Amino acid sequence: MAAGEFGGGVPAGAKTLLGHPRGLFLLFFAEMWERFSYYGMRAILVFYLTKHFLLGEKPAYAIYGAYTALVYITPVIGGAIADRYLGARRAVLAGGVFIAFGHLLIALVEGPEGAQGGYLTGFYMALAAIIVGTGFLKANISVLVGALYPRDDVRRDPAFSIFYMGINLGGFLGPILVGILGERVGWSWGFGAAGIGMLLGLVTFVLFQGDLHGAGAPRSREALKAPVLAGLSREWTTYLGAALGVLAIGWAIQYQDAIGMALIAFLILTIGYILVHAWRTLPRVEFQRILAALYLIALNPLFWALFEQQGSSLNVFTDQQVDRVILGWNVPASVFQSVNSIFIILFAPVFAGLWTFLNRRRLEPSAALKFGIGLILVGVGFFSVIWGAGTGRDGLTPAMFIILLFFFHTCAELCFSPVGLSSMTRLSLPRMTGLMMGTWFLTMAAGNFIAGQIAQATDAENRGVQGMLDVYGQIGWFSIGVGVVALVAAPFVTRLMHLETLGTPDHALAGESQLGENEAAGLDMRGELKPGR
Template sequence: MASSLTKSSPPSHGSEKTFFGHPRGLATLFMTEMWERFSYYGMRALLPLYLIADEGLNLDAGTAVAIYSVYVATVYLLALPGGWFGDRVWGPRKTTAVAAGIIMAGHLLLAVPMDAVFYVGLLFVAVGSGLLKANISTMVGHLYDGPDDPRRDGGFTVFYMGINMGAFAAPLVIGTVGQTVDWHLGFVLAAVGMGLGLVQFLVGTKHLAAESSVVPKPLSAAERASTLRKAMYWLIVAVVFYGVVGGTGHFTLKWATVPLLLLGLLIPVSVLVRIKRDKELTDAEQSKVSGYIWFFAAAAVFWMIYDQGGSTLSIFADEHVNTEVLGWEFPVSWFQSVNPVLIMALAPVFATIWLALARKDKEPSTIVKFAGGLVLVGISFFVFLLPLVASGDGKVSPWWLVLIYFCQTVGELLLSPVGLSVTTKMAPAKYASQMMGVWFLAVTAGDAVTGLVAEAGVDLNRTGFVALEAALAAVVGIGIFLNRGKVKRLMGDIR
């Protein structure tokens, strides 16, 4: 295993076998990511349902949403230090391999029928996912001859399809076994999926670029010692604090979830403030950061609603959606396959539309696409109001959820790729490699708000609050559109 992490041959573009016309290493990363997403989305489809199930943890819906939100927020929060770890400590390849092992161990811990062990398993999966997320994408880029390689964008498109293939299959397999056979066996299947991904990665690592084994900017001895001291300091503070809380009998689940949710909100804000206050940035870079804050805040609102597709909507479906078709009942977790299958079907359509409009010089601007994504995610929750009102104590058609997920998916295709693109374009040179992690922090901030609202006792399936969220997204989207001239000026030469 050690040798496979340190030896490689650089990608060849000659007579060597290819993967859909791309370097062979893309097949390795494609399969690794597909299996990692299979394990992640399979477990995520089960998580809120297991938390509220009588044979699961038997928690109330609000606590389940809060835990789900903490988990998702933590995954994206840890993507930033995960990228730093790959850059400064182990390099992308070794970090990815270790991360896959941590994720697999986490899923196995989830399968242990003990509450305390279950939460430790969630922590393992979150840490592993954060370590893996940024580094595996970095290695895809290493396969190509710089940013001008004409195959580069296509390679990332193929890689993106692997993500959605895993996400589509996971609820159908892991969700079915978990809900109909045994919850813990479902979590074991998630571990098996990640194990297959790890084996695929180790076997195919020889096809990766040599650059993926290099630590781009290794820590100096002084920096390593300083980092370890700071980590030990905060670890001791946490151990002492929670030791006192637990020892005095005051510990509840909120003592774990609320601090994490507050961090998920405060860290993104503090990172943006630190970048904005950096005196080394030029006036043009300062202006672009100010413009980027508009996109970041809007994205946080988008993800706040969008990510409830796996929690609030899933819990609603478990209680109020008819899952019987022609006398055959399907598991509620299957709804989590709707988004990835729509992504795979609609992404090529959108790509074709943008190219056609670009040829006519009529492609919508970044700001207009972003505004459209927000309005659509708002519409999805306006649609959600209809089955909420109609359900009462009965069941509603599953097509309501399909329509909601359709609106959210179209919104995602308008906002998410644009957000990734505008992040790289507007990043100050000093923060070029960090800004992608900053973009992920928008997801963290959005989920942190959802979790804090749930912990405050607000019923997220209440019509009044759903309407408020829908209106917020629509107003923010319209607000960005109406201020597009101001935002465009802040963006400078970025369209």
């Protein structure tokens, strides 16, 4: 077993760059290109479906919802496979191969405009390859980051801050480059750029993986090489299973409603199991903490269902109803998807400082209170678009109002996502942490699927702009209303957490850039598990 596998760190004499193991910057580069491809895909997916395949907005939104939901499910499986068999390093490499293949398949087999049939089926298979690849890569690359450092190494927190900048740099560049190439030059150019970017990350990873010094090695190389199916080793049987998984997901993604029902049914069963198990086996205080965690989990799908309108209905609204001429350039709608990453980079340190400032004065809001604030901010974001609708040139909405929506939604994300991630690890017992985190990711997947359903309800093709704005008003008020109820309920939920006996304050939860509770929880802002979790 490699010394660095579980956080033992690279050898003392290993070469460094800016005081960190060189492997950190290798992982930074690989993750940047993976996020580049994902956020680039997210920015143009609905446009590709509606403008190339000429699908209606409703089926395009349904496919978008199914795709983004599955992207949040597969890392749970990919992480388990890496822990048990492959090891994180092989899983990351396999994930990159599947992702690059998916993007390049779309680029090379685009078909004529309006073509469906076999071309659309091929597109579903390409999406499935990206989904499977994301499951392998996203679940494991942050594990490799932590494995470069001993657990007590003071460089661990700054290392994850550097790594997190790679996530946001990819999230910033992807919509810009893929969006401009896809919308202005040709769809195959956009998807091709995403695929080539992932290939660059892969080539670099292969050439310089020696800088990882054995981190992320499999638990047993002998077990991995052992034949298990028709002479195939366990490793290649795993890859074959992943390829079959691509076929299965490519088939299933055509039946979006069935995916949603299966997901929600599985989520209900999982939560029911947690409740029964906790009630039967845990003492009163620990059971109440699980109840508090499940309360936060219950609010999670609502947040993501509204937040993920950014890549679907709000993307279409930006394309059709926003005055996008800035300094004489008609900015492609997909480019606006980079605004969220810009705001995350700018404001994560601000929120970190705010929580620390308030905590020192014993004024910091609890996790439950932050959830309420986040839901209110999401609702306010939708009203910023409603207020600005039609007030610009030629009856369009000035771009500043859609940017204002991104600002409010980013502030909501900083109040919501990292706080919830950290709370799952703090409120559950160590033997239940994996189950609680898996449930958290399942609710994120459910939220993404529901986002597709909400986007379909906007149906600008049939309801017009006012119909879309009416839906935004309804979900905006609903989010604000639930947020107010959450504020009222926060003291009661906080009492269930029994924070006084946890031994750590509820602070430092704004993002990867700060030191403190979020790092101690082993998580990053976008839901990546850090080492030891």
